[in-house]
Amino acid sequence: MTALLDQYAAIVGNDVIDHLRQLAAPLRGMKIVHVNSTREGGGVAEILNRLVPLQNELGMDASWEVISGDRRFYQCTKKMHNALQGNRDDISDNLLRHYEKINFLNSVDLKSKLEQADFVFIHDPQPALLLRNCPGRKGKWVWRCHIDVSHPYRPVWKYLRQHVELYDASIWSLSTFAQPLSHPLYLIPPSIDPLGEKNVDLSEDEVNGFLDRFGISKKTPIITQVSRFDRFKDPIGVIQAYRLVRKSVPVQLVLAGGGATDDPEGARVLKEVRSFAGRDPDIHLLELPPDAHRTINALQRGSDIIIQKSLREGFGLTVTEGLWKGKPVIAGDTGGIRLQVINHHTGFLVNSPEGAALRIRYLLKNRDILKTMGEKSRQFVLENFLITRHVREYLTLIVALIYGSAERIELNLPSPGATVS
Amino acid sequence: MSHGEEFKVMDCALISISTGEQAQNLRELRDRLKTTHPGCIYYHFWANLLGPRFDDPEFQNDFAVWSWRYLHDKKLAEQLSLIDPAAYMDIEELRREIIEVIEQRLSESEIVPWARTGDQFYFKRSQIVIFDTGIRVREPKEFVDVIPRLSLGTIFYHFIDARRRTENGKNDFSTWLGAYAGEYDGLIRVLDDIDPYFTTLSDLRREIADVFDGSFLTNGG
Numbered sequence: 001m002t003a004l005l006d007q008y009a010a011i012v013g014n015d016v017i018d019h020l021r022q023l024a025a026p027l028r029g030m031k032i033v034h035v036n037s038t039r040e041g042g043g044v045a046e047i048l049n050r051l052v053p054l055q056n057e058l059g060m061d062a063s064w065e066v067i068s069g070d071r072r073f074y075q076c077t078k079k080m081h082n083a084l085q086g087n088r089d090d091i092s093d094n095l096l097r098h099y100e101k102i103n104f105l106n107s108v109d110l111k112s113k114l115e116q117a118d119f120v121f122i123h124d125p126q127p128a129l130l131l132r133n134c135p136g137r138k139g140k141w142v143w144r145c146h147i148d149v150s151h152p153y154r155p156v157w158k159y160l161r162q163h164v165e166l167y168d169a170s171i172w173s174l175s176t177f178a179q180p181l182s183h184p185l186y187l188i189p190p191s192i193d194p195l196g197e198k199n200v201d202l203s204e205d206e207v208n209g210f211l212d213r214f215g216i217s218k219k220t221p222i223i224t225q226v227s228r229f230d231r232f233k234d235p236i237g238v239i240q241a242y243r244l245v246r247k248s249v250p251v252q253l254v255l256a257g258g259g260a261t262d263d264p265e266g267a268r269v270l271k272e273v274r275s276f277a278g279r280d281p282d283i284h285l286l287e288l289p290p291d292a293h294r295t296i297n298a299l300q301r302g303s304d305i306i307i308q309k310s311l312r313e314g315f316g317l318t319v320t321e322g323l324w325k326g327k328p329v330i331a332g333d334t335g336g337i338r339l340q341v342i343n344h345h346t347g348f349l350v351n352s353p354e355g356a357a358l359r360i361r362y363l364l365k366n367r368d369i370l371k372t373m374g375e376k377s378r379q380f381v382l383e384n385f386l387i388t389r390h391v392r393e394y395l396t397l398i399v400a401l402i403y404g405s406a407e408r409i410e411l412n413l414p415s416p417g418a419t420v421s
Numbered sequence: 422m423s424h425g426e427e428f429k430v431m432d433c434a435l436i437s438i439s440t441g442e443q444a445q446n447l448r449e450l451r452d453r454l455k456t457t458h459p460g461c462i463y464y465h466f467w468a469n470l471l472g473p474r475f476d477d478p479e480f481q482n483d484f485a486v487w488s489w490r491y492l493h494d495k496k497l498a499e500q501l502s503l504i505d506p507a508a509y510m511d512i513e514e515l516r517r518e519i520i521e522v523i524e525q526r527l528s529e530s531e532i533v534p535w536a537r538t539g540d541q542f543y544f545k546r547s548q549i550v551i552f553d554t555g556i557r558v559r560e561p562k563e564f565v566d567v568i569p570r571l572s573l574g575t576i577f578y579h580f581i582d583a584r585r586r587t588e589n590g591k592n593d594f595s596t597w598l599g600a601y602a603g604e605y606d607g608l609i610r611v612l613d614d615i616d617p618y619f620t621t622l623s624d625l626r627r628e629i630a631d632v633f634d635g636s637f638l639t640n641g642g
Contacts, residue, residue, distance in 0.1 A: 015572060022552050023434055150539070172439065175543035180441030187437040187545065334539075384472075396436040400548040407460050408586075411552040 005057050011194050012388050020388065023395040024058035026411055030118040031139070032062040032398075035110070037077070037126035039066050041290065043190065043317065044123050044146050047390070050193050054391050065113070067106040067127045072098050077126045083156035084125070084149045091156060100129055107133030119398055121171075128163050140401045143167040146190075148314040148335070150176045169401060173315050174336050184405065186397050189339065191390035192320045192381070197293035199324055202301055210298035216252060216284055221364055224254040224303040226296050226321075229270040232312045233257075234332065236276055237353045239283065241309065244357035246282075249364050256286040256299055300325045304370065305363055306347075309356055313337050320385045323347070323377035328370060330359045340385070346377040428597045430556035430571065433578040435471050435547045437464070442544040446535035447492060450484070450542055451523045459512045460546035463585065466506040466515070468547050470622050471577055481619060482506070484519060484542075491536035497526045507618050510590050551578060561598055561605060562637045568630040573622040580625060581617050592617075594629070608636045 009017045032055060036044050048064050055062035069077070076095040083089055107114075107130050114120050114130060118139040122128055124146055131141050143164045149157065149172075157179065164170060164181065171186045172178040178185045192199050211218060223242065227233040235255055242253040255273065270287065277283040288295055300306060306322030308331040315336030322329045323340060329347035331337045341347040348359040363370040383389075403409040442457060444450035454462075465483035480486045480502040489498030500522050509515040527533065536542070554575065558567055579593040587596060595612045598605040611632050617625060 019432065019434070019572060019574070022432065022554065023550065025552075175437075175439045175545055176539065176541075178439040178441065178543075185439040185441060187439055392434055393436055396434040396548070396550050399550045400436055405548075407546070407548055409548065409550045411550065 003057075004053055007195055008054075008388055012382065012386060016388055016392075020058060020392055020395065023392065023399065024055075024060065026402075027395065027398055028059040030060050030398075031116060032060050032119045032121070033114060033117040034062070034064045034121045034123065035067060035114075035127045035130060036064075036123035037067050037069065037074075046193065046196065047191070047387070048123070050196075050387050051391060051394065054387070055394075058391075058395070063113075065110055067103075067110075067130075069102045069106075069126070073102040073126075080125050080156055080160065081147060083153040084147050084160070086151040086153060088153050089156075091159075096159065103127065103129035104133050106130065111136075119401070122167070125160055128160065131166055132163065140168040142169045142171060142186075142397070142401070144171040145177070146173065148173075148177050149179055152179070169397070171397070174339070176335070177314075186400075188390065188393045188397070189336065189385065190315050190317055190320075191385050191387045192317060192324060193387045194324065198297050199321060200297065202294070202298055207298045207302045210295055211302045214254075214284055214286060214299075216254060216302070218302070220282070221249070221251045221305075222254060222303045223251060223305045223307055223360060224256065224299055225307040225309065226256045226300065226318045227308065227310070228257045229266045229273060231269055232310055234309045234311050235269065235273045237311075238307055238309050238356070239273070239276055240353035241307070241356035241360065242283070244353065245360045245364075249361060251360070251364065252282045252284065254284045254286065254299055254303065256284075256288055256296060258288045258290050258292070296321075297325075300327065303327060305330060305360060307356065307360075308332065308337065309350065309353075310334055310337065316340065320381055324381040324385075326374040326378040328363055328373040328377060330356050330363075340380075342380070344373075346373060346380050426597075426600065428558035428593075430554045430558065430567070430575060431551050431578050432554045432572055432574045433549050433551045433582065434574060435468060435549045437468070437545050437547050440544045440546060443541040444544075445538070445541045446533045447488075447494070447497070447523060447527060447530075448533050450487075451520055451527065453542075453544060454516060454520050454523070457544050458546050459516070461544045462512050462516050462519070463506075464546045465544075466504075467581055468545075470581065471573065487536070487542045488534075491540040491542075492534035494526070494534045497523070497534070500526065505616075505618050507584065507616065512585075549582070561601070561608070561633075564594070564633045565630075565637050568626065568633055571626060573626065576622050576626045576629070580615075580629065584617075605636075608632065611636070 005017050034048055034052060036048060038045050052062045052064045076091060076099040079089055079091050111134055114134050115136045115138060120139060120141045121144050122130060123144045128143060167183060169184045169186055170181060171188050173190055175187055216222060225238050229235060245251050274285060277285060300322055306327045306329045308316055308319045308329060310332040313335035319329050319331055319337055319340050323346055329341050330350055331341045331347060333349035333351050341349050343349055350356045350359060399409060440458060440461060442453050444453050469483060480489055480498055485498045485502035488494045488501055504518055506515055558564060583593045584590050592612060595609045598609050615628055
């Protein structure tokens with residue numbers, strides 16, 4: 001077994017890695033190209049950073065290309081991203097023509113590679129028009145949408161739809177996000193990487209070091225919400241819940257997030273939250289840079305309970321991260337959180353600050369239940385939301401696309417490395 | 422004694438597909454159920470066994486869960502949950518039964534139960550990829566060691582998927598043991614009596630393992 005797969009096997013078990021090898025056997029040597037718009041930063045780059053090396057270790061010839069654009073291109077794709085998430089903001093024809101031009105210019109460099117590939121995965125809208133510039137393509141093309149498109153601004157979606165409709169298939173994170181198209185709409189939920197900075201195991205000393213740095217005491221229970229300062233994450237509601245708990249139990253609240261510096265709305269929310277928190281020494285408002293992965297990891301590990309009191313949420317990877325650290329999560333009853341927080345098993349779904357307060361008190365009072373739920377939470381993520389599951393579903397999808405729309409596909413190749421009883 | 426043919430242990434992986442159909446109220450659910458892909462019926466009854474799940478889920482199939490959680494219709498949820506898909510050889514028969522239960526509920530309701538926006542029922546189906554694990558079983562008693570090591574995908578394929586795949590609607594273990602000319606009829610009966618529904622795949626694996634243990638360890642083979 002190769003290095004990276006070895007590392008994952010130590011976490012998920014050899015049987016899971018064997019399973020991947022068996023699925024990957026018929027895909028050996030296939031040329032797979034992923035294309036997105038950034039090498040670093042953001043969830044898509046994080047996933048590709050692991051997915052591509054893993055596909056290579058499993059015998060495929062996988063590579064990752066990044067398109068480049070100018071300020072106007074990213075202005076357009078940012079507007080498109082927001083519109084797909086429901087922001088009612090039209091994009092001028094001028095800007096759309098520029099978006100098309102940049103896609104064309106990128107296709108000049110990438111064309112030969114993309115047209116020769118067996119599978120091309122285009123991530124998000126930025127490179128979506130590469131397909132129409134590659135008329136000689138021989139492989140299957142899949143559009144991977146990482147965005148919550150459950151309530152898109154229709155004019156923008158209508159524009160994009162005519163282009164993504166041409167793909168052989170698309171991938172969506174949740175069924176609620178999927179928009180009807182004439183090709184198969186595959187569903188692959190996101191995942192976290194247990195070897196990444198944000199989720200790798202940390203020593204107790206390191207965790208305590210981070211807590212000390214922020215003046216957070218280990219002697220009083222800690223509840224933490226990690227998310228950018230955004231109204232939909234309901235930071236005010238979290239403080240209200242904390243105050244209700246505080247009336248009967250000593251507790252500290254950590255609200256850690258970023259993105260306020262370059263986002264005027266985020267800065268406004270942060271200001272409101274600061275004002276609402278007042279001078280309470282047990283509320284720790286931490287404004288963190290986007291690459292503070294290890295800090296977030298330590299804060300989550302040092303907490304007793306993780307909160308994600310969102311009023312609206314896409315998938316909610318901060319929930320997955322909290323569960324992976326063996327913490328019950330008390331979270332808003334919305335979006336992809338519902339796939340992860342199972343009442344009385346991995347945490348509690350709540351609909352108000354009062355609901356959150358009630359569950360926090362319950363768990364702080366019943367430490368044995370808190371511990372059991374934490375153990376179940378980690379196991380739940382281990383089985384369902386790690387990158388190895390994500391890889392398995394990509395492999396299944398590739399096999400499925402090779403064999404067409406059949407409901408049942410039987411691979412008759414001998415499997416490598418399996419033990420014969 | 423061997424009957425010559427080895428038991429080929431297979432495994433499977435499943436990928437979910439959204440059909441793009443959705444229902445916001447009970448009447449829409451009934452209407453979509455009449456026309457949706459048969460694979461959707463199968464998916465919402467069986468495929469959730471391969472998805473994120475905990476022991477003792479309150480309701481077994483996705484229709485029942487939706488009725489309870491988003492239509493807030495507990496009676497309907499109970500009625501839908503009681504439908505045992507293992508009792509239906511044909512998916513169309515199962516489809517008719519679900520529609521019948523929903524029709525009955527609609528006829529006795531003063532209003533059509535509805536879900537909030539965002540809480541619609543989303544129809545899904547799946548593609549299943551089956552592959553050879555390379556594991557072979559030559560003698561029935563070898564299952565005593567093999568079963569506990571099988572993946573949940575393997576249990577799904579040989580015990581649940583087999584019912585839909587084979588003409589006799591039986592699990593693969595029973596079919597294979599049946600070639601021993603009556604020698605294992607007792608074991609086959611016990612295996613056939615296992616209820617594959619109302620459980621989780623890991624519990625099902627334990628139950629099958631117990632049956633083989635009971636047959637070969639207690640009786641000495």
